[in-house]
Amino acid sequence: MFHTEICDLLGIRYPILQGAMQGAGGPRLVAATSQAGGLGILPTFGGTEEALRADIETARGLTDKPVAVNITPMGKAFTESRARICVEMEVPIVTTGRADPGEDAVGTMKDAGIKVIPVIPSVQHALRVQAEGVDAVIASGSEAGGHVGGVATLALVPQVVDAVDIPVLAAGGIGDGRGFLAMLALGAVGVQLGTALIATEEADVSDWYRNAILEMQATDTIVTTALTGATVRCIATPEIRAYEEARLSGAPKQELQRLRQITRQNHGHADRVGGADSNERRQGAAGQVAGLITRVRPTAEIIEHMIQDAAALSNGLADLAQASAPGAERAAE
Ligand SMILES: Cc1cc2nc3c(=O)[nH]c(=O)nc-3n(C[C@H](O)[C@H](O)[C@H](O)COP(=O)(O)O)c2cc1C
Known part of the structure; x- marks a missing residue:
């Protein structure tokens, strides 16, 4: 088929x-x-x-x-x-x-x-x-x-x-x-x-990431430059929203740097590429189709x-x- x-x-x-x-x-x-x-x-x-x-x-x-x-x-x-x-x-x-x-x-x-x-x-x-x-x-x-x-x-x-x-x-x-x-x-x-x-x-x-995907609506993602410098669609956490609001309102460079640092702390790090994810992580990439996903x-x-x-x-x-x-x-x- x-x-x-x-x-x-x-x-x-x-x-x-x-x-x-x-x-x-x-x-x-x-x-x-x-x-x-x-x-x-x-x-x-x-x-x-x-x-x-x-x-x-x-x-x-x-x-x-x-x-x-x-x-x-x-x-x-x-x-x-x-x-x-x-x-x-x-x-x-x-x-x-x-x-x-x-x-x-x-x-x-x-x-x-x-x-x-x-x-x-x-x-x-x-x-x-x-x-x-x-x-x-x-x-x-x-x-x-x-x-x-x-x-x-x-x-x-x-x-x-x-x-x-x-x-x-x-x-x-x-x-x-x-x-x-x-x-x-x-x-x-x-x-x-x-x-x-x-x-x-x-x-x-992490459990946080999986649960976020299950609970999200399509409107709960945001496109941000905070994570890699290029445009990434991810879960719209309060930290990422704060960064993007500041960026769009023309906040000074130092303030943006401070806010970006916070989002990156929350991004967490995989032990290695593709390895087990840190359970402390409170950030992750996700697309708008997440609103369709309701169970593991x-x-x-x-x-x-x-x-x-x-x-x-x-x-x-x-x-x-x-x-x-x-x-x-x-x-x-
Ligand atoms: C958590 C996450 C990490 C991703 N990492 C990469 C990556 O390392 N390289 C890449 O080419 N695409 C990456 N992508 C994009 C995916 O490979 C894929 O093209 C995209 O998720 C498809 O759109 P969808 O999320 O609406 O299904 C990533 C996507 C997500 C959600």
């Missing part, structure tokens, strides 16, 4: 990727996603080389299916060192986020046979990475958790589909079979989920239901189209 060209390209059963989630998606979530027929992707954002090697080994110990790695370009040296590790460890698929990986890093990975798939927030960015020779792109809308651009998924995906010649996946705001099917209708060949997999049995998150589930259940619900919905829509076709009423009489 829903076997698209991305399934063949990546060697996966369902066209569903678990987007890398620094601070939430460690080897257990990655392996659970791949094992369920999707593609699990390990984060590298801010982590050491040793942590990445260890996480790849751990995830591979938990599944015999493909395990991918995400490189968040944080300077040329960082990107190239993580790309080298992926080549050495024969990682089959690498996604990139936030910024361009650059032609050199893409070339190194492509020469080694790695499929490279950047996450992009705009048509211009998609065309740029297509010219660098990437295999596909993930068009991520502004409702997504984590680093975001300014265009919503519904508007972004068809525009990217029309602009590029490579396969396009969709990310941002997808939480169930309805969102999955909508993205296919827009021309995407698959989806990437983030927020919908935070409240799973396999995600490495196993990752495999979310993926299976997404596919089954989308299939049922698609059949229902086909019936609807049939029933409303010209002449259908007369034929029914």
